[in-house]
Amino acid sequence: MSLSTQFLGHTYANPLMNASGVHCMSVEELQELDRSSAGAFITKSATPAEREGNPEPRYYPVALGSINSMGLPNRGFDYYLDYVLNRESKGDGRVFFSVAGMSLADNLAMLHRLQDSDYTGVTELNLSCPNVPGKPQVGYDFEQTQQILTEVFQFYKKPLGVKLPPYFDMVHFDTIAGILNRFPLAYVNCINSVGNALYIDTDLEQVVVKPKNGFGGIGGQYVKPTALANVRAFYVRLNPEIKVIGTGGITTGRDAFEHLLCGATMLQIGTQLCKDGTPVFDRVASELQQIMDSKGYKSIDEFRGKLQSIE
């Protein structure tokens, strides 16, 4: 296999990861990811204290994807910090840590703890959870995004990426990229789910998730074109030191190939991991390898970011 990928000083067997939130709530699930063929993996977004999340049903798989309104259920910051610190002795940098405070103060408190801990890995700051009632997605508030990053980078010196919501307007791509370029970010992760959509069971004439009258985040095949557009838009606008992680609609090796062509370095799988479990990584990796072999590519670096426009 030649899917080897360099990212932030580590070399991973392949670019594949879980998307935060999927298959990473408990130590048991994280250990299963650790044993899988995923190049790296990430914890469920943590809040300072454990949260139950929204009432069920809160996740609903459909043919072309999924809708979720989980509401940030997680075991609390200390649970995941203990896990990553215990695992760190492996020294391979395969585990990333996700934080999603519900206030600036929560985020700063968790990042201070990580800064002061022995954790040396990558941290992802989730600025885009769509599902906590009354809490807007930070990434859509450009001033707040700038304020958070300004405060964080006053003290945070370890590798930090941000998980972004999808943007849908060229002016928004320009504006948010302009803000992100002012900070020593390790990466941006595009995209979180497409927030506040509605899926309807026509037989029942009813929504399929309970929270927020059925409004939830869409993932899976529905969102791939939006995800690719966001990966591409940030890849061409960000300083080259800021890498892009591609998330959204990766179901097959072909989807993975397209994300890489748009400029992604690592790739995250959410909905399809939920459907297939960890064997998804073997399948997507071997499908990606087949496409590369058929095109004569020996490494991902030969085609990453090289999407062509029509002259």
Ligand code: RRO
């Ligand atoms: O837990 C969730 O409801 C959730 C989160 Br934190 C997120 O970032 N994205 C998403 O689709 N669901």
